[in-house]
Amino acid sequence: MxxxxxxxxxxxxxxxxxxxxxxxxxxxxxxxxxxxxxxxRLSPETASRIRVVAEQLGYTPHxxxxxxxxxxxxxxGVLTPQALSVVFSNPFFGAFTEGVAxxxxxxxxxxxxxxxxxxxxxxxxxxxTVDGVVAIGLSDDHPEVEEIRRAGVPIVLVDSTAMPDxxxxxxxxxxxxxxxxxxxxxxxxRDILIIGVEPALPSRTVDPGGVTxxxxxxxxxxxxxxxxxxxxxxxxxxxxxxxGGIAVLNGVWExxxxxxxxxxxxxxxxxxxxxxxxxxxxxxxxxxxxxGFDDIDLAQHVDPPLTTVHQPIRRKGEEAVxxxxxxxxxxxxARPEHRRLATRLIVRGSTGPVRPSRG
Amino acid sequence: MxxxxxxxxxxxxxxxxxxxxxxxxxxxxxxxxxxxxxxxRLSPETASRIRVVAEQLGYTPHxxxxxxxxxxxxxxGVLTPQALSVVFSNPFFGAFTEGVAxxxxxxxxxxxxxxxxxxxxxxxxxxxTVDGVVAIGLSDDHPEVEEIRRAGVPIVLVDSTAMPDxxxxxxxxxxxxxxxxxxxxxxxxRDILIIGVEPALPSRTVDPGGVTxxxxxxxxxxxxxxxxxxxxxxxxxxxxxxxGGIAVLNGVWExxxxxxxxxxxxxxxxxxxxxxxxxxxxxxxxxxxxxGFDDIDLAQHVDPPLTTVHQPIRRKGEEAVxxxxxxxxxxxxARPEHRRLATRLIVRGSTGPVRPSRG
DNA sequence: ATCGTCGGCTAAACCGGTTTACCCGGGCAA
DNA sequence: TTGCCCGGGTAAACCGGTTTAGCCGACGAT
Numbered sequence: 001m002x003x004x005x006x007x008x009x010x011x012x013x014x015x016x017x018x019x020x021x022x023x024x025x026x027x028x029x030x031x032x033x034x035x036x037x038x039x040x041r042l043s044p045e046t047a048s049r050i051r052v053v054a055e056q057l058g059y060t061p062h063x064x065x066x067x068x069x070x071x072x073x074x075x076x077g078v079l080t081p082q083a084l085s086v087v088f089s090n091p092f093f094g095a096f097t098e099g100v101a102x103x104x105x106x107x108x109x110x111x112x113x114x115x116x117x118x119x120x121x122x123x124x125x126x127x128x129t130v131d132g133v134v135a136i137g138l139s140d141d142h143p144e145v146e147e148i149r150r151a152g153v154p155i156v157l158v159d160s161t162a163m164p165d166x167x168x169x170x171x172x173x174x175x176x177x178x179x180x181x182x183x184x185x186x187x188x189x190r191d192i193l194i195i196g197v198e199p200a201l202p203s204r205t206v207d208p209g210g211v212t213x214x215x216x217x218x219x220x221x222x223x224x225x226x227x228x229x230x231x232x233x234x235x236x237x238x239x240x241x242x243x244g245g246i247a248v249l250n251g252v253w254e255x256x257x258x259x260x261x262x263x264x265x266x267x268x269x270x271x272x273x274x275x276x277x278x279x280x281x282x283x284x285x286x287x288x289x290x291x292g293f294d295d296i297d298l299a300q301h302v303d304p305p306l307t308t309v310h311q312p313i314r315r316k317g318e319e320a321v322x323x324x325x326x327x328x329x330x331x332x333x334a335r336p337e338h339r340r341l342a343t344r345l346i347v348r349g350s351t352g353p354v355r356p357s358r359g
Numbered sequence: 360m361x362x363x364x365x366x367x368x369x370x371x372x373x374x375x376x377x378x379x380x381x382x383x384x385x386x387x388x389x390x391x392x393x394x395x396x397x398x399x400r401l402s403p404e405t406a407s408r409i410r411v412v413a414e415q416l417g418y419t420p421h422x423x424x425x426x427x428x429x430x431x432x433x434x435x436g437v438l439t440p441q442a443l444s445v446v447f448s449n450p451f452f453g454a455f456t457e458g459v460a461x462x463x464x465x466x467x468x469x470x471x472x473x474x475x476x477x478x479x480x481x482x483x484x485x486x487x488t489v490d491g492v493v494a495i496g497l498s499d500d501h502p503e504v505e506e507i508r509r510a511g512v513p514i515v516l517v518d519s520t521a522m523p524d525x526x527x528x529x530x531x532x533x534x535x536x537x538x539x540x541x542x543x544x545x546x547x548x549r550d551i552l553i554i555g556v557e558p559a560l561p562s563r564t565v566d567p568g569g570v571t572x573x574x575x576x577x578x579x580x581x582x583x584x585x586x587x588x589x590x591x592x593x594x595x596x597x598x599x600x601x602x603g604g605i606a607v608l609n610g611v612w613e614x615x616x617x618x619x620x621x622x623x624x625x626x627x628x629x630x631x632x633x634x635x636x637x638x639x640x641x642x643x644x645x646x647x648x649x650x651g652f653d654d655i656d657l658a659q660h661v662d663p664p665l666t667t668v669h670q671p672i673r674r675k676g677e678e679a680v681x682x683x684x685x686x687x688x689x690x691x692x693a694r695p696e697h698r699r700l701a702t703r704l705i706v707r708g709s710t711g712p713v714r715p716s717r718g
Numbered sequence: 719a720t721c722g723t724c725g726g727c728t729a730a731a732c733c734g735g736t737t738t739a740c741c742c743g744g745g746c747a748a
Numbered sequence: 749t750t751g752c753c754c755g756g757g758t759a760a761a762c763c764g765g766t767t768t769a770g771c772c773g774a775c776g777a778t
Contacts, residue, residue, distance in 0.1 A: 015511050017734060028758050033736055043756060058509050060485045064426045065734035067488065068763050073423070074486060075471070084460030084470065089656075094453045101443030105474060110487065111443065112434070113470045115460075126419045127433060128469065129426065129488060150417050152374050242656055275660055297448075297601055301634055303662025376764060387728045392766055402726065424764035427733050721778085728771075733764105741758075748751085 016057040025053040036061060067129060076104055076324060077130035079114040079148075079155075081121060081138055081200030089241040090268050091296045092313060093136075096158075099317020100134060107325060122147035132328045134320045135160055139199065139207040154327040158320045161209040167323045167336040169316050173211055176309035176343030177218025180263055180291045183307070183345055185222060188354035189261035189289060194219055194230065195248050195273060196265045198237040212237070215265050215293065234259070238269065245272020253280065260288060260354045267292035267299050267308055274302065274350065285352035295346060304349030311343045375416040384412040395420065426488060435463055435683060436489035438473040438507075438514075440480060440497055440559030448600040449627050450655045451672060452495075455517075458676020459493060466684060481506035491687045493679045494519055498558065498566040513686040517679045520568040526682045526695040528675050532570055535668035535702030536577025539622055539650045542666070542704055544581060547713035548620035548648060553578055553589065554607050554632060555624045557596040571596070574624050574652065593618070597628065604631020612639065619647060619713045626651035626658050626667055633661065633709065644711035654705055663708030670702045 022029045027050060034041045035050035042050075053059075067073045078100060080087045087093045097111075104111055114133065117124035122144040125133075132154035138145065140161030149155065149166075157168040184192065196212045199205075206212050216235065223230055234257070238248035245268060252259075253276075264270035270292030274284050284290055284304060292299060292308035299306040323337055381388045386409060393400045394409035401409070412418075426432050437459060439446045446452045456470075463470055473492065476483035481503040484492075491513035497504065499520030508514070508525075516527040543551065555571045558564075565571050575594065582589055593616070597607035604627060611618075612635075623629035629651030633643050643649055643663060651658060651667035658665040682696055 018736095019734080029735080030737085030758060031756090034757090037736075041756075046756080058511075060510065061736095062734050063486050063488045064423060064432070065763090066736080067423045068427055068734080068765090069736045071763075073488075083464055085457050085464060088453045088457040088460060091450060091453065094447045094450065098444050098447040101447060101472075101474075105442055105444060105476075108476060110474075110476075110483065111472045113460075113472075115464060115469075117464075117467060117469075124469065127422050129422045129432075151419065152417075242660065271660055298657060301601065301630060301662075302660055377766095378764080388765080389728060389767080390726090393727085396766080400726075405726080420766095421764050424733090425766080427735090427764080428766045430733075719778105721776105723774100723776085725774090726772090729769090731768075732766080736762080738761075739759090742756090744753105744755090746751100746753085748749100 015062070016059045018059070018061070021050065021054045021057055021059045024057060025050045073129045073131050074108060075110045075112045075130045076100075076321065077112045077114045077125075077128050077133040077153075079121070079125070079133050079135040079138065081142060082115065084113055084115045086239060086241070087115075089239075089243070090266065091298055092240070092266060092268065092294050095296060095313040096136065096317045099314035099319075100321050101317075102314070103318045103321035103325075107321075109321075109325075120144065122151075125151050132156070132324045134158060134317075134324055137200065137211065139210045141204070141207050142200070154324060156320050156324040156327065158316055159211045161207060162338060165336060167327060168338045169320045169323065169341070170211075170339070171311045171316065171341045172343045173214035174218040174221070176293065176311065176345070177215040177263075177265075178222045179218075179343075179345040180293070180309050181219045181222030183347065184261040184263065184289055184291060184351060185226060187261075187289060187351060189259075190228060190354075191259050192223075192230070192234065192261045192263060193249075193252055193257060193259035194235045194263045194265075195245065195269050196235060196237040197240045197269070198244075206237070212265060219263055233257075240266045241268050242272040242275065245269035245274075246276045247272075249273040249276040261351070262288060262290045264291065265293045267294040267296045267306060270306055270308065270350075271298065271302055274304075274306070284350050287355070289351040289354075291351055299346075300348065307348045307351040308346055309343050310346050312341050315341065374421070375418045377418070377420070380409065380413045380416055380418045383416060384409045432488045432490050433467060434469045434471045434489045435459075435680065436471045436473045436484075436487050436492040436512075438480070438484065438492050438494040438497065440501060441474065443472055443474045445598060445600070446474075448598075448602070449625065450657055451599070451625060451627065451653050454655060454672040455495065455676045458673035458678075459680050460676075461673070462677045462680035462684075466680075468680075468684075479503065481510075484510050484512075491515070491683045493517060493676075493683055496559065496570065498569045500563070500566050501559065513683060515679045515683040515686065517675055518570045520566060521697060524695060526686060527697045528679045528682065528700070529570075529698070530670045530675070530700045531702045532573035533577040533580070535652065535670065535704070536574040536622075536624075537581045538577075538702075538704040539652070539668050540578045540581030542706065543620040543622065543648055543650060543710060544585060546620075546648065546710060549587060549713075550618050551582075551589070551593065551620045551622060552611060552616060552618035553594045553622050553624075554604065554628050555594060555596040556599045556628070557603075565596070571624060578622055592616075599625045600627050601631040601634065604628035604633075605635045606631075608632040608635040620710070621647060621649045623650065624652045626653040626655045626665060629665055629667065629709075630657065630661055633663075633665070643709050646714070648710040648713075650710055658705075659707065666707045666710040667705055668702050669705045671700050674700065 021032045035047045039047045114124050114128045125148050136158045138160040155166045238244040292306045295308045295310035299308050380391045394406045398406045473483050473487045484507050495517045497519040514525045597603040651665045654667045654669035658667050
């Protein structure tokens with residue numbers, strides 16, 4: 001019953017295999033397997049004897065071997081086109097993951113994060129041992145999207161370009177953005193700055209079907225209604241984090257732009273922008289109004305509380321997993337479901353009327 | 360070359376196996392394997408022909424099967440005693456994960472989260488297909504800790520009770536807490552409230568070797584130096600989130616306590632406490648001073664900016680993975696490393712002298 | 719002409735489980 | 749007594765790859 005193997009330098013305990021338990025208990029591998037998975041096929045005495053031996057030996061079925069035979073991993077993947085080190089710096093992602101985790105956990109699924117491996121999402125995808133994937137922010141024009149779809153695992157898309165043959169969850173980005181823009185327009189702002197979330201891959205243009213594209217459309221629609229065209233130079237993008245917002249706003253100011261209102265596509269960036277403005281001794285909303293997007297928990301706790309477009313972040317995660325689970329279960333394969341959740345503007349303290357002197 | 364299988368209702372493409380590619384290309388399975396893993400063992404023509412066939416068929420080696428033979432998963436686990444849906448609501452965890460992800464990604468490892476499965480951490484652990492685990496906040500007195508260790512996977516502990524035979528990363532909790540307490544003592548506060556992070560399992564007492572225990576010790580040491588004993592009723596715990604901080608503070612106020620300073624063991628809770636105070640029309644630091652712990656990014660952006668104990672959160676994640684990778688690589692098995700990183704108090708705007716009227 | 723070697727490829731064993739098909743002996747009904 | 753069923757167990761196939769050992773023919777050296 002000695003299960004230790006000596007190698008050159010180290011000495012690591014070898015985990016016992018099912019055959020070790022079988023030998024020790026004087027039964028077949030089958031019996032051991034039965035003892036764990038369908039004890040009713042064994043006499044109570046045999047079953048318990050096997051379990052005792054297994055316990056003594058510290059035997060646990062090898063999870064990978066199980067996965068192989070069962071053809072399921074009880075794991076769902078969360079796929080992000082950006083590096084995890086960047087997505088986790090956005091509180092939005094934390095909240096989204098909370099939602100994903102809630103449903104995954106109650107259904108007995110573990111979470112596995114899939115992010116570009118040495119630059120390749122497809123490679124990361126093919127390594128991943130998951131039963132299905134929730135992809136967030138995956139743009140249709142991502143160069144590897146076809147490869148990823150060919151992997152053949154069920155996919156649900158969140159905040160991504162909709163693809164007809166995959167389920168998807170999104171929110172009313174256009175409506176939310178329009179409401180935000182209409183709000184600042186109503187406050188008299190005409191000279192604005194739009195801060196967007198940069199695409200996952202540099203040197204790519206904004207995908208009009210993606211989230212950034214849709215929100216941009218919403219902003220533009222509102223301004224178009226009062227015959228104002230927002231020039232491209234008033235639209236800048238950066239990483240979706242507080243630091244990203246700070247960097248973008250500072251860059252814009254250095255370029256000499258002096259908008260009276262900032263429409264950010266992410267609360268994290270909006271908060272960064274407010275921070276940068278304060279560091280320049282400008283007041284919010286006195287000198288500059290700021291509107292965010294997302295309504296992360298934090299939004300109401302910053303100074304001033306952030307006016308923003310609310311979207312049900314956690315619920316997006318929850319619904320995405322629920323949808324994915326039905327796809328995994330094999331139902332609903334014929335016509336994938338596409339859900340769109342509502343957004344709504346929440347006015348707090350970061351927006352105010354434009355200054356008379358400048359208006 | 361038809362690879363579609365009809366089942367009752369659905370019709371899902373079967374992923375091709377290595378044998379399919381072999382047959383189609385007129386070679387052995389071995390040759391196909393070589394074409395992918397050691398092409399130099401094949402003639403260039405054969406290798407490329409095989410790859411062409413594989414490409415046509417959309418063949419990708421089955422990741423689970425690979426794991427089984429290679430005996431490695433290229434995945435590291437992040438183990439949390441709490442449900443993911445709760446840990447992700449603490450920005451601290453996001454930052455920590457950022458650090459973990461940074462090093463994991465650059466080393467080609469994916470991330471897998473391990474949290475209690477139907478209440479059992481050990482069960483979740485035995486399901487997890489990982490090469491090693493970074494455990495965060497795992498207390499020595501956790502009922503399943505022994506079972507988890509017996510799983511035989513390399514483990515590095517972060518913010519956990521130190522165990523001699525596992526590597527660990529921690530910070531100077533005692534020193535940080537002491538500095539925080541000395542700071543408010545210097546401002547004249549004598550009547551304080553300590554807000555701690557509740558243990559993962561309800562109905563457990565505070566593990567003196569755990570993070571909460573160590574920080575508590577630091578606070579108490581500082582007060583002991585001026586001969587003040589902090590009664591247990593001045594120490595309350597709650598979930599480490601903004602909501603948790605709000606709930607705890609409200610509860611305390613309802614109980615009639617009126618401390619002039621609050622020492623929180625987590626920034627999220629400190630921020631929640633400030634929020635609750637503000638909702639009661641109390642000012643910070645005018646009426647009550649608040650000190651946090653962690654120095655999450657957010658701490659400097661709330662109103663007022665939070666005085667807190669800084670700890671290198673991301674670095675903890677990074678170092679933990681680095682350490683884990685050396686253990687996985689098999690080096691350093693003899694004497695596991697224990698690293699303790701420094702903390703330091705950062706005074707911002709949430710603390711001030713005690714009010715003369717109450718001092 | 720013979721032998722050794724080497725490039726190119728394959729058959730079979732293996733990773734560690736689960737599942738299918740079947741065997742064996744005892745009890746019960748006919 | 750025969751036949752059948754059934755409880756309790758096993759051998760072998762299987763999941764989908766990788767790896768080891770070895771085969772085969774060509775080519776160069778002796």
